Amino acid sequence: MARRAIPEVNAGSMADIAFLLLIFFLVTTTIETDSGLDRKLPPMEPQDEEVTIRERNLLQVLINKDNQLMVNEELVELEDLRQRAVDFLDNGGGTNDQGETCDYCQGARDETSSVHPDKAIISLVNDRETKYSTYIAVQNELVAAYNVLRNREAQRLYKTDFTEMQSVYNDPKTDDDVKDRLKERIETIQKMYPQLLSEAEPRKN
Amino acid sequence: MAKFKKKKSGELPAVSTASLPDIVFMLLFFFMTVTVMKDDDIMVENELPTANQVQKLDKKDRVVYIYAGKPHPRYQSKYGTQARIQLNDKFESVDAVASYILAERASMRQELQPLMTTALKVDKETNMGLVSDIKQELRKVNALKVNYTTKEGDAMNNLK
Numbered sequence: 001m002a003r004r005a006i007p008e009v010n011a012g013s014m015a016d017i018a019f020l021l022l023i024f025f026l027v028t029t030t031i032e033t034d035s036g037l038d039r040k041l042p043p044m045e046p047q048d049e050e051v052t053i054r055e056r057n058l059l060q061v062l063i064n065k066d067n068q069l070m071v072n073e074e075l076v077e078l079e080d081l082r083q084r085a086v087d088f089l090d091n092g093g094g095t096n097d098q099g100e101t102c103d104y105c106q107g108a109r110d111e112t113s114s115v116h117p118d119k120a121i122i123s124l125v126n127d128r129e130t131k132y133s134t135y136i137a138v139q140n141e142l143v144a145a146y147n148v149l150r151n152r153e154a155q156r157l158y159k160t161d162f163t164e165m166q167s168v169y170n171d172p173k174t175d176d177d178v179k180d181r182l183k184e185r186i187e188t189i190q191k192m193y194p195q196l197l198s199e200a201e202p203r204k205n
Numbered sequence: 206m207a208k209f210k211k212k213k214s215g216e217l218p219a220v221s222t223a224s225l226p227d228i229v230f231m232l233l234f235f236f237m238t239v240t241v242m243k244d245d246d247i248m249v250e251n252e253l254p255t256a257n258q259v260q261k262l263d264k265k266d267r268v269v270y271i272y273a274g275k276p277h278p279r280y281q282s283k284y285g286t287q288a289r290i291q292l293n294d295k296f297e298s299v300d301a302v303a304s305y306i307l308a309e310r311a312s313m314r315q316e317l318q319p320l321m322t323t324a325l326k327v328d329k330e331t332n333m334g335l336v337s338d339i340k341q342e343l344r345k346v347n348a349l350k351v352n353y354t355t356k357e358g359d360a361m362n363n364l365k
Binding site: 014019022028029040043132163 | 255
């Protein structure tokens with residue numbers, strides 16, 4: 001029997017097949033949004049004791065149903081909220097429970113504003129008819145205010161941003177020993193400016 | 206001299222397309238690896254608000270999603286235009302949130318249960334009333350870690 005040469009398979013249509021698959025994956029791909037504002041809700045258990053907060057230590061942020069903003073009885077634009085919150089948190093006009101003054105605060109030491117970042121509480125109250133996007137914008141500005149101060153202190157102490165440390169810490173690819181070191185630093189900064197953001201149940205009218 | 210003249214055949218040689226499949230396969234593998242199959246069919250309008258102080262969400266196996274917003278136009282004839290909550294491909298009332306969270310938490314691996322995060326994917330036109338109701342339900346079952354999922358962008362865009 002005479003041996004016949006096996007004819008070569010034509011690979012010219014390979015590109016077409018690959019293109020078809022490529023287009024399928026292009027069409028079905030949705031880039032998922034997987035980032036957002038992390039928040040912690042207050043636990044349900046009723047508080048054992050009534051905590052009294054002095055008025056100067058409270059920054060009251062109200063959002064009404066027309067998405068307007070009121071900070072300490074004053075109508076405020078959203079653009080100014082961040083600076084208001086920074087001024088309030090960074091005021092350092094007194095001492096905390098341990099009797100320490102805030103030596104890292106750079107605020108105005110105003111008599112009518114907060115005494116210490118440990119004591120400064122931001123209270124956020126919204127209406128049931130407030131739009132969700134406004135609420136997120138306000139939350140974003142308040143988180144930004146904390147981040148501004150925390151970044152400032154992180155720059156001073158460790159020559160890096162707090163948000164940068166946080167994202168490295170949350171990255172699953174980071175080594176454990178790097179994480180341990182970062183954790184300590186993050187906690188130090190968080191202790192300097194603890195996030196005290198209280199959310200009351202919304203108002204019904 | 207004739208030797209050299211032979212080369213000048215005049216026509217341009219065709220560009221070889223032999224490497225085209227390789228290029229296309231490379232692209233194909235890229236898209237195959239980055240594709241995540243959607244596990245929920247979103248039945249509500251889901252235009253997320255924007256924020257710029259965002260943190261990345263935790264790994265997927267410890268995240269529970271809650272969607273809320275107006276029903277998608279194709280469901281509006283059946284479910285109306287009031288904003289609703291969607292859990293697992295179904296429209297549910299607020300009361301169902303707590304049991305849903307408990308069921309999801311129970312189905313997680315033991316060591317992940319305390320790390321559970323609830324991702325709220327809420328349409329930006331929704332009223333806070335609905336969101337507050339969800340938050341109250343979450344507090345009842347002690348699911349306190351929440352993440353308001355947002356797009357990255359300037360927060361001032363939300364006011365427009």
